[in-house]
């Protein structure tokens with residue numbers, strides 16, 4: 001039987017990063033991926049000669065090369081990836097737009113933090129000082145205090161800001177870009193997410209997410225790690241409470257000293273043959289539409305890169321009681337990054353909250369009909385906040401919570417995983433460690449860091465199996 005020091009389940013961002021780190025330290029490592037492509041939530045596909053990203057809106061946490069102490073700088077150093085290899089094209093500007101009483105209230109921001117400061121002063125002049133105090137108090141990546149995880153972000157924001165509309169606007173982006181819980185999040189998570197968007201910034205790798213994935217795959221191979229695709233893990237072999245290896249979908253078995261799993265908390269429990277708690281399945285999932293245009297979004301009057309939009313004064317981040325919630329969402333225009341190589345076609349992506357159970361209950365025929373109807377409704381909605389794609393669509397695609405579930409294995413298509421996180425990565429049995437989304441870090445940079453963090457801890461920990 002083939003024996004590895006470490007087996008990593010899943011070749012998403014966290015799995016690839018963990019695999020590189022373990023291989024760097026001389027561990028015989030295999031990264032096992034159920035699908036034929038790697039990347040997980042952040043992957044790509046080809047249709048009619050076009051290569052399209054499945055996850056990437058923006059690489060958050062963007063900082064200029066060498067910025068000390070920044071998450072991006074740390075992870076590139078740990079993985080021995082030169083900054084230039086990612087070829088990051090910075091955003092132009094992004095915005096949060098709320099429609100209140102028929103008027104659009106807009107806050108713009110960019111990779112220059114001063115833009116958001118000046119926008120707060122313009123739109124909410126009375127909140128200038130409170131906002132400055134908020135920025136100074138925001139938790140960072142390394143804040144792991146129990147109080148910070150127990151405190152509510154909304155309550156903390158209200159300690160610094162008095163205008164409820166500003167609080168709602170500042171919740172929208174952070175929620176959409178990483179919150180696994182409905183309506184509110186922990187103060188520590190808020191700090192990390194807010195910084196990743198507003199204090200650091202956003203960029204897009206030239207050529208899309210494939211660039212990042214190519215770099216990671218090459219690094220893994222260069223360090224001697226193996227990437228095995230079409231290698232789904234059916235179960236983790238556990239003997240006397242200790243992980244001894246894995247059994248693959250084809251029935252073959254691999255032995256190992258330890259397993260790092262990016263499958264998710266509930267999913268990893270199930271792989272170990274343990275009962276899972278339904279309350280640990282995340283409820284937040286999305287529908288995303290992609291429209292390829294016959295023109296640039298700019299020609300339709302839209303030059304923002306990312307737009308978090310909301311219809312109304314209150315922002316409700318929760319699983320809707322319908323197929324989708326069209327009251328809020330995210331609009332992404334990859335053309336509006338400052339790329340050296342402009343995209344060949346215009347493209348607009350729109351993301352809205354969705355209900356997994358409602359999508360799951362549709363039969364095949366109704367599923368196709370509803371997908372098409374929801375696509376139209378989403379385009380109608382975004383025309384209120386951004387470009388009107390309806391007369392310019394050349395090609396379109398829609399993915400639903402079922403697509404997310406199919407390509408990531410995450411139960412319920414839960415984009416940000418379980419509401420319960422295992423911050424120290426300790427899995428359900430000895431020798432199993434949880435990495436990625438359910439360790440508690442999300443997004444591209446977050447999950448790459450999660451893979452590194454838990455791989456480093458695993459390397460320092462005593463061996464699981466005697």
Ligand SMILES: Cc1cc2nc3c(=O)[nH]c(=O)nc-3n(C[C@H](O)[C@H](O)[C@H](O)COP(=O)(O)OP(=O)(O)OC[C@H]3O[C@@H](n4cnc5c(N)ncnc54)[C@H](O)[C@@H]3O)c2cc1C
Pocket residue numbers: 009010011012013014015032033034035038039040041042054055056057058059060231232233234262263267286288351404407408409410415435436437438442443444445447
């Ligand atoms: C629409 C959308 C847009 C997003 N946009 C952004 C963005 O712009 N910027 C950003 O930073 N983040 C974005 N994200 C979030 C980001 O994609 C995720 O947080 C991150 O990619 C999660 O990485 P992961 O490694 O934890 O998990 P995943 O990407 O879910 O990877 C897990 C992998 O494990 C594999 N797997 C699961 N079970 C098994 C098994 N039993 N055997 C073998 N393999 C298995 C899966 O197939 C998958 O490849 C977006 C997500 C979505 C859905």
